[in-house]
Amino acid sequence: MLVFVAVAVVELAPLSFLSTTASAAVLPASAYVTNANSDTVTPITLATNAPGAAIPVGKSPEQIAITPDGTTAYVTNQGSDTVTPITLATNAPGVPIPAGREPDGIAITPDGTTAYVTNYVGDTVTPITLATNTAGAPIPVGKLPVRVAITPDGSTAYVTNATSGTVTPIVVDTKNPGAAIPVGTSPVGIAVTPNGSTAYVTNFVPGSGTVTPITLATGAPGRPIAAGSDPFGIAISPDGSTAYVTNADSATVTPINLATNSPGAPIPVGNNPVGIAITPDGSTAYVTNADSGTVTPINLATNTPGAPIPVGAFPVGVAITAATSTVAHPASTSTQLSVDPPSPAAAGTTETLTAMITPTTAAGSVQFTEATPIGFPILIGSPVAVTNGSASVTRTLAPGTHSLTAVFTPADSAAFGSSTSDALSYVVSAPPKTPPPSPPIPPVVSGLPPGFFQQLISWLLGQLQLPFPTR
Numbered sequence: 001m002l003v004f005v006a007v008a009v010v011e012l013a014p015l016s017f018l019s020t021t022a023s024a025a026v027l028p029a030s031a032y033v034t035n036a037n038s039d040t041v042t043p044i045t046l047a048t049n050a051p052g053a054a055i056p057v058g059k060s061p062e063q064i065a066i067t068p069d070g071t072t073a074y075v076t077n078q079g080s081d082t083v084t085p086i087t088l089a090t091n092a093p094g095v096p097i098p099a100g101r102e103p104d105g106i107a108i109t110p111d112g113t114t115a116y117v118t119n120y121v122g123d124t125v126t127p128i129t130l131a132t133n134t135a136g137a138p139i140p141v142g143k144l145p146v147r148v149a150i151t152p153d154g155s156t157a158y159v160t161n162a163t164s165g166t167v168t169p170i171v172v173d174t175k176n177p178g179a180a181i182p183v184g185t186s187p188v189g190i191a192v193t194p195n196g197s198t199a200y201v202t203n204f205v206p207g208s209g210t211v212t213p214i215t216l217a218t219g220a221p222g223r224p225i226a227a228g229s230d231p232f233g234i235a236i237s238p239d240g241s242t243a244y245v246t247n248a249d250s251a252t253v254t255p256i257n258l259a260t261n262s263p264g265a266p267i268p269v270g271n272n273p274v275g276i277a278i279t280p281d282g283s284t285a286y287v288t289n290a291d292s293g294t295v296t297p298i299n300l301a302t303n304t305p306g307a308p309i310p311v312g313a314f315p316v317g318v319a320i321t322a323a324t325s326t327v328a329h330p331a332s333t334s335t336q337l338s339v340d341p342p343s344p345a346a347a348g349t350t351e352t353l354t355a356m357i358t359p360t361t362a363a364g365s366v367q368f369t370e371a372t373p374i375g376f377p378i379l380i381g382s383p384v385a386v387t388n389g390s391a392s393v394t395r396t397l398a399p400g401t402h403s404l405t406a407v408f409t410p411a412d413s414a415a416f417g418s419s420t421s422d423a424l425s426y427v428v429s430a431p432p433k434t435p436p437p438s439p440p441i442p443p444v445v446s447g448l449p450p451g452f453f454q455q456l457i458s459w460l461l462g463q464l465q466l467p468f469p470t471r
Contacts, residue, residue: 027088029323031277031286032073033295034061035312041075042311043091044286046279046320049297049309055091057084063147063275063317065106065115067130070321074115074128076103083117085133088321097133100126105147109172110154116170118145118159125159127175139175141168149190149199151216158199158214160187167201167214181219183212189234191243192216193258200243200256202231211245213261225261227254232274237300238282244298246273246287253287255303267303269296275318288315330410330417334358335366337406337421344427347399351428352392353380355406355421360389364410368393371403371423383409399430 030052031044040054041061058077066073066088073086082096083103100119103126108115115128124138125145142161150157150172157170166180167187184203192199199214203224209231210224228247231254236243243256251273252266270289278285278300285298294308295315336356345351355366365383372378384391386408404424410416 027070027323029279029321031295031318031320032064032066033288033311033315034064034075034317035314036060036062036316037314038312040312041086044295044309051309051311054312055086055093057093058082058096062104063106064319065108066319066321067108068110068112073319074106074108076106076117078102078104078120083128097128097135099128099135100124100138107148107150107157109150110152116148116150116157118148120144120146125170139170139177141177142166142180146188147190149192151192151196152194153196158190158192160190160201162186162188169219179219181214181221183221184210184224188232191234191236193236194238194240200234200236202227202234202245204230204232206230206249209247211243211256225256226263228252228266233276235276235278235285237278238280244276244278244285246276248272248274253298267298267305269305270294270308275316277318277320279320280322286318286320288318290314290316330413330415331359332417333362333408333410333419335406335408335419335421337404337424339404339424339426344429346429347431348396350394350396352394353404354390354392355408357386357389357408362386362410362416363412364408364416366391367407367409369405369407397426397428399428402426402428
């Protein structure tokens with residue numbers, strides 16, 4: 001026997017979810033300058049050389065380094081014994097990181113995992129794990145460590161020890177210091193060539209001064225190179241052809257041809273130049289003039305200085321970041337679903353489904369849905385616009401148990417993310433059953449003669465030979 005089953009077909013509308021794509025914002029190429037006497041950092045937009053709003057950091061900020069991805073700068077605060085991280089997308093300072101006594105120099109490994117900070121007092125270097133912004137165990141180096149540079153392959157950090165007249169190599173993997181390398185008197189600045197073969201160290205000698213090259217493969221210092229008076233900071237061009245040395249007492253910058261280790265004609269800048277950094281394209285150097293409160297840009301194609309840029313009081317350190325694309329993550333949202341009246345509801349009741357969106361400033365729409373046994377949701381009406389963080393729809397739900405959800409889709413996916421409420425189980429009671437009608441009472445048979453039943457009983461009693469009952 002064939003059994004035919006009638007199936008009610010419900011058309012299920014496809015439920016589409018918006019794919020949220022984060023927008024990319026481009027941060028302009030900028031220089032960041034530490035102002036030791038202002039307790040601030042000044043950003044400079046390189047396209048216009050215009051200084052921006054000062055960023056507050058700790059006391060007596062000295063040096064600054066920027067992560068390889070261009071997202072964060074780290075500033076040593078010599079007067080606070082801390083390092084301040086700055087989120088460059090917003091120029092907002094973060095929570096200061098304890099970093100030993102009078103932190104001064106700082107350099108970040110090429111993989112962006114660790115910063116190495118020299119502690120001017122304490123004769124140590126503090127490694128900082130940048131994933132957690134936590135300081136590690138101090139590494140002993142020479143007397144009065146000032147600056148630090150890391151090889152391009154990230155294998156070794158080199159630290160200048162001003163009082164010891166040496167440079168200490170530190171193996172990055174093990175954080176073990178190696179044998180000190182003798183250089184000149186009061187070594188301060190240090191930079192490593194892009195090919196990682198040579199480090200150049202400034203020897204801060206009043207009235208004169210030199211730069212010592214170190215062959216890193218052997219750790220052997222080379223013949224000192226003459227510079228200006230009190231050479232302090234140093235930076236090397238990206239192509240490795242030239243080193244630029246700031247001469248604090250000469251108010252000049254000395255270019256050094258690295259192919260021959262010969263100095264060129266000094267470039268005039270501001271008073272007491274100390275810090276220097278070069279743009280990634282090698283076109284311009286930026287020099288901090290501590291006593292002038294300015295930064296001098298130098299066109300490296302012609303070695304000519306440009307107009308000084310005003311910054312804060314006693315600018316010292318400078319670091320440069322290229323134009324960087326950063327992902328602007330949309331703000332997260334949450335959706336909460338409620339139904340009125342509360343479950344269980346009587347059959348035939350009109351229910352109001354309400355979705356509350358947080359934050360209430362998130363514009364968009366809400367699609368209410370109901371789950372089905374086959375896993376494909378049924379849409380409850382059309383999407384409803386969100387007003388002041390709320391969206392509602394009214395329906396009369398069929399008797400049974402319903403699994404309801406609300407899906408929020410933002411109007412601006414770059415500003416806000418989508419969200420879905422938890423499934424809400426809602427019961428509509430079945431209507432009470434009506435009892436079946438009672439069977440009809442059979443009508444009384446009429447037309448019998450009077451006394452029929454009395455005669456019938458009397459006859460029956462006679463048959464049984466029983467006396468007829470009397471009153």
